Amino acid sequence: MDNDLTLKIEHLSSGFFTERGYVPAVDDVSLSIGKGQVVGIxxxxxxxxxMIARSVMGLLKYPGRITGGSIKLAGQELTGMSDGQLQRIRGKDMAMIFQEPMTSLNPVVPIGKQMREALLLHEKMDKISAKAEVLKMLEHVGISEPKKRYGAYPHELSGGLRQRVMIAMAMICKPKLLIADEPTTALDVTIEAQILRLIRSLSRETGMSVLLISHNLGVIAQMCDTVYVMYAGKIVEQADAYTLFDRHAHPYTKGLMDSVIDLKSNPRRLPAIGGVVPNLLHLPAGCAFSPRCPRAMDRCREERPELEELAPGHLCRCFEEGRERL
Amino acid sequence: MALFRSKQDVFSEDLASQIGESQTLGVQLRRMARRNKLAVASAVFLALLTLAAIFVPILSPYDPVIGDASIRLKPPSAAHWLGTDEMGRDVLTRLLYGARISLAVGVVPTLISMILGVALGVVAGYVGGMTDYILMRLADVMLAFPSLLLAMVIMYTLGGGVLNIFLALALVGWASVARVARSETISLKESEYVQAAKSIGVSGGRIIRRHILPNCLPALIVLFTLNIPSAILSESSLSFLGAGVQLPNSSWGLMVNMGRQFLYNAPWISLAPSAAIMLVVLACNFLGDGLRDALDPHLNNE
Amino acid sequence: MxxxxxxxxxxxxxxxxxxxxxxxxxxxxxxxxxxxxxxxxxxxxxxxxxxxxxxxxxxxxxxxxxxxxxxxxxxxxxxxxxxxxxxxxMQLIFQDPYASLDPRMTVHDIVAEPLVTYKLCPDKAAVTQRVRELLDAVGIPDEFLYRYPHQFSGGQRQRIGIARAIALQxxxxxxxxxxxxxxxxxxxxxxxxxxxxxxxxxxxxxxxxxxxxxxxxxxxxxxxxxxxxxxxxxxxxxxxxxxxxxxxxxxxxxxxxxxxxxxxxxxxxxxxxxxxxxxxxxxxxxxxxxxxxxxxxxxxxxxxxxxxxxxxxxxxxxxxx
Known part of the structure; x- marks a missing residue:
């Protein structure tokens, strides 16, 4: 059963070791993605x-480090792998696209050559068939005149085209898992819609699993099968998209949902979550959200709630009294 | 090195605000002191050397000019830690008196060229246009000359002496400072907080004083420490070539030159000032590197 | 109408x-x-x-x-x-609260800058008093007056930028x-x-x-x-x-x-x-x-x-x- 999962993260913790102490950026997170699923955080x-994305990709830089738990990609344990072993998996079995495509493309190499690199390296293809494969992929992600774009440099492309190139590059070795970290945040709304639609159709066609990271609930709602809501390093709620948007139970999830502006009505004020995100070095003794929570009780300030299953597949980290009524 | 943070930095920025990492000058310096022991040791060494140079008349029982003919060319001993020279003078004493001139030559012309260079560079960068063009072409011309040669020409025209060395080295040094100050100013001028000040209606002079200079300061401090060694080296070369400090004054370059003829039978006469030059230059460079690491925001989060 | x-x-x-x-x-x-x-x-x-x-x-x-x-x-x-x-x-509020505040100035000096530029207050005490009022209007607590921008979150910095913009009324x-x-x-x-x-x-x-x-x-x-x-x-x-x-x-x-x-x-x-x-x-x-x-x-x-x-x-x- 577990072997059907593309990605299985169990009790992952990772953080930064700084002069002021350990910053627990990810604390005991478990998450799984089935084949062809789109999962959102x-x-x-x-x-x-x-941090979860970077932990999975093995891209944590000093002073960041994984401190516990396990990450399995198609049954294969990734934690504890050497850089060399990870290198062989990155780009082949899993790939990542970032918010700002310009920073992840080499500015002095034509995009076609950059894409070909992965095929030469991972698939041991010869240059001619690799180029043919690249052209096919460029066309697949909706880039017109792929032959002309093959020799183009990153700065000659617009933001939307660059993100398409990044997706094509990530897809080139047909990875099992695509991690998309805020893939459309830097893009305009009309281009964002194009890119989201592209990612979704690619996932449907190839059975690729997607881990989509976003702060935008609209993007999450349009894309994801299962959604994980995170606060201060912990999962606070997880459910399938329909359940989460209709019957969320955690006050933080509710706060996020309320901050989404409805285009149809015109309220005088927006419901806002008061206060600020807590300092991870000095987390409150109880629930991390309690200082901002409108429903917090004494118990919330003293005791840390655990993730509890409310319904199959619907988990919530909140004491029963605090939850939104379902 | 402008303190501009792009949005891609939000990740690290976020971490910085989480753990309360600070960007003010004092905090940055203290952080450097904690992390970079070599830079701290260098700073201590330079400070001790300066104190020794100032208080050498009290510290040393020997006279720097009049020697004792009975103890000529003696190797290092308990009485004379670095030996004596051809006229029976204590080398350590002369070295510390020489340090007065060598350190002054390191600091004073560098300071003058910094002030000159910053003033011209900031104006060129801020005003732009024709002013910028003319000032920068002037700097290009200055930089096109081999600097040592230029300094020698100035020295031969004006004659030797410490004041003229100050002048010559300051004239040689301002152009590279102006370039750094100009490029800093240009990037700061485009920063949003300078735009914000402009939108309020703050005058150009005040923007330069309140926003541009303080934010240039880290880069300028680093440049200052890194320019001192080159001034010391230039003076040493000039004095060694006879175009610098004249007898009976003494600088390290001159001491190296004077000791040259005794290199075989009394090498300490030349080696002691050579080693002093090397140590001071290294210390300045270590300190400069340490300051750069501490003050450059792009390196801070590494 | x-x-x-x-x-x-x-x-x-x-x-x-x-x-x-x-x-x-x-x-x-x-x-x-x-x-x-x-x-x-x-x-x-x-x-x-x-x-x-x-x-x-x-x-x-x-x-x-x-x-x-x-x-x-x-x-x-x-x-x-x-x-x-x-x-x-006519004043401006900027997009990037990280870039629009001078990192080497205190909040007090940032918000005081427009007041000082137009000499709107007779003395320093009056400037500080006015800065306090402005910060209060945007919801920045009094005790943060002499902190530097990097000590604030993005939202708080944007509040400071807003205080600066409304300073000139x-x-x-x-x-x-x-x-x-x-x-x-x-x-x-x-x-x-x-x-x-x-x-x-x-x-x-x-x-x-x-x-x-x-x-x-x-x-x-x-x-x-x-x-x-x-x-x-x-x-x-x-x-x-x-x-x-x-x-x-x-x-x-x-x-x-x-x-x-x-x-x-x-x-x-x-x-x-x-x-x-x-x-x-x-x-x-x-x-x-x-x-x-x-x-x-x-x-x-x-x-x-x-x-x-x-x-x-x-x-x-x-x-x-």
């Missing part, structure tokens, strides 16, 4: 969602 | 020189009125010239052609000295993407604050944003911009409920709705990329991406005209739904 900046 | 026009632009053009003697057409022939006390939103995608237009309106960037009047006085082409009294009336504030760098929960706090301050101080906002949801909440009227030109201007409700310009309609349809059910009704997407502002298409600038484009759109540039209670620059408007 939603949360605000600093909640640890990007 | 004659409302006071606070700022008015006629035939405003801003071009920048580009490589090879070409020109970037950032703002082309814009006519725009901003009424006193309203929030007018300027929306469009990146590179459409909305930020440039905002800065040209308040003379931070001098226009290439056209005039701007403020309370009936022409403010284009004035000397710095003659413009100074108007400068106080301006009539008009240009908000240039004030919340797009902030988290959703903080975004709501800042938007609420901006609305409160508007009510309290009678401010007029030009609210520049690419986020149509935020604009829906903030704006009384909205002006949609594409490639340096205005394509639709009208009441927010009218424009959002019955968009008349094809571009406006595509923009609204492209917003990802926070409702998984919306997936099933896939709307047509706008194809292609934004044309370069250096080589703008002839006629209507939107025609290369527009499914309704005809030969007339290729030759004739549409003017803004009144259609169904708002202004639209499109030959095909009104579109039938």
């Amino acid at each position: 939603v949360g605000e900046s600093g909640c640890g969602k990007s | 004659a409302r006071e026009i606070l700022l008015s632009a006629r035939g405003l053009v801003k071009e920048f020189p580009a490589k090879g003697h070409k020109r970037v057409h950032a703002v082309s022939d814009v006519d725009l009125d901003i009424y006193a006390g309203e929030t007018l939103a300027l929306v469009g995608e990146s590179g459409c010239g909305k930020s440039t237009l905002g800065r040209t309106l308040i003379q931070l960037i001098p226009p290439t052609a056209g005039t701007v009047t403020f309370q009936g006085h022409e403010i284009t082409g004035l000397s710095a000295r003659a413009f100074a009294p108007y400068r106080r009336q 301006p009539r008009l504030i240009i908000c240039d993407e004030p919340v797009s760098a902030l988290d959703v929960s903080v975004q709501s706090q800042i938007l609420n604050l901006l609305k409160d301050l508007q009510e309290r101080f009678g401010l007029t906002y030009l609210f520049i944003s690419h986020d149509l949801s935020v604009v829906r909440f903030m704006a009384d009227r909205v002006a949609v911009m594409f490639l340096g030109r205005l394509c639709e201007v009208g009441d927010t409700k009218t424009v959002y409920e019955r968009p008349a310009h094809p571009y406006t309609r595509f923009l609204l349809d492209a917003i990802p709705m926070a409702d998984p059910r919306a997936r099933e009704t896939e709307k047509p997407l706008l194809q292609g990329e934004i044309p370069s502002p250096i080589d703008v298409p002839s006629g209507c600038r939107f025609r290369t991406r527009c499914p309704y484009a005809t030969s007339r759109c290729r030759t004739e540039e549409p003017e803004l005209r009144a259609v169904d209670g708002r202004l639209v620059a499109c030959h095909a408007a009104p579109l039938d739904r």
Whole structure:
């Protein structure tokens, strides 16, 4: 059963070792993605969602480190692998696209050559068939005149085209898992819609699993099968998309949902979550959200709630009294 | 090195605000002191050397000019830690008196060229246009000359002496400072907080004083420490070539030159000032590197 | 219902020189009125010239052609000295709260800067007193007065930027993407604050944003911009409920709705990329991406005209739904 899962993360913890102490950016997170599934992580900046992506990809830089738990890609344990072993998996079995495509493309190499690199390296293809494969992939992601774009440099492309190139590059070795970290945040809304639709159709066609990280609930709602809500390094709620948007139980999830502006009505004020994100070095003794939570009780400030299953597949980290009524 | 943070930095920025990493000058310096022992040791060494140079008349029982003919060319001993020279003078004493001139030559012309260079560079960068063009072409011309040769020409025209060395080295040094100050100014001028000040209606002079100079300061401090060694080396070369400090004054370069003829039978006369030059230059460079690492925000989060 | 026009632009053009003697057409022939006390939103995608237009309106960037009047006085082409009294009336809030505050100044000095520049307070104690009031108005606690910007979160920094902007008691504030760098929960706090301050101080906002949801909440009227030109201007409700310009309609349809059910009704997407502002298409600038484009759109540039209670620059408007 477990072997059907593309990605299985169990009790993952990772953080930064700084002069002021250990910053627990990801704390005991478990998450799984089935074949062809699109799974979303939603949360605000600093909640640890990007740290999960980096932990999976083995891209944590000093002073960041994985401190516990396991990450299995198609049954294969990734934690404890050497850089060399990870290198062989990155780009082949899993690939990542970032918010700002310009920073992850080499500015002095034509994009076609950059894409070909992975095929030469991982698939041991010869140059001619690799080029043919690249052209096919460029066309697949909706880039017109792929032959002309093959020799183009990154700066000659617009933001939307660059993100398409990044996706094509990530897809070139047909990875089992695509991690998309805020893939459309830097893009305009009309281009964002194009890119999201592209990622979804690629996943449907190839059975590729997607881990989508976003702060935008609209993007999450349009894309994901299962959604994990993160706050201060912990999963606070997880459910399938329909359940989460209709029957969320955690007050933080509710706060996020309420902050989404409805285009049809025109309220005088927006419901806002008061206060600020807690400092991870000095987390409150009880629930991390309790200082901002409108429903917090004494118990919330003293005791840390565990993730509890409310319904099959619907988990929530909140004491029963605090939950939204379902 | 402008303190501009792009949005891609939000990840690290976020971490910085999480753990309360600070960007003010004092905090950055203290952090450097904690992390970079070599830079701290260098700073201590330079400070001790300066103190020794100032208080050498009290510290040393020997006279720097009048020697004792009975103890000529003696190797290092308990009485004369670095030996004596051809006129029976204590080398260590002369070295510390020489340090007065060598250190002054390191600091004073560098300071003058910094002030000159910063003033011209900031104006060129901030005003732009024709002013910028003319000032920068002037700097290009200065940089096109081999600097030592230029300094020698100035020295031969004006004659030797410490003041003229100050002048010559300051004139040689301002152009590279102006370039750094100009490029800093240009990137700071485009920063949003300078735009914000402009939108309020803050005058150009005040923007330069309140926003541009303080934010240039880290880069300029680093440049200052890194320019001192080159001034010391230039003076040494000039004095060694006879175009610098004149007798009976003494600088390290001159001491190296004077000791040259005794290199075989009394090598300490030349080696002691050579080693002093090397140590001071190294210390300045270590300190400069340490300061750069501490003050450059792009390196801070590594 | 004659409302006071606070700022008015006629035939405003801003071009920048580009490589090879070409020109970037950032703002082309814009006519725009901003009424006193309203929030007018300027929306469009990146590179459409909305930020440039905002800065040209308040003379931070001098226009290439056209005039701007403020309370009936022409403010284009004035000397710095003659413009100074108007400068106080128009302030700017920036997008990036990380970049718009000088990292080496304390919060006190940042907010005091406009007060000191215009010598609005008789002495230092009065400056500090006024800074305290301003920080209080934006919700920054007193004890943070002498902290540095890096010690604050993004939302708090944006509050400091707002305090600086209202220090001179301006009539008009240009908000240039004030919340797009902030988290959703903080975004709501800042938007609420901006609305409160508007009510309290009678401010007029030009609210520049690419986020149509935020604009829906903030704006009384909205002006949609594409490639340096205005394509639709009208009441927010009218424009959002019955968009008349094809571009406006595509923009609204492209917003990802926070409702998984919306997936099933896939709307047509706008194809292609934004044309370069250096080589703008002839006629209507939107025609290369527009499914309704005809030969007339290729030759004739549409003017803004009144259609169904708002202004639209499109030959095909009104579109039938």
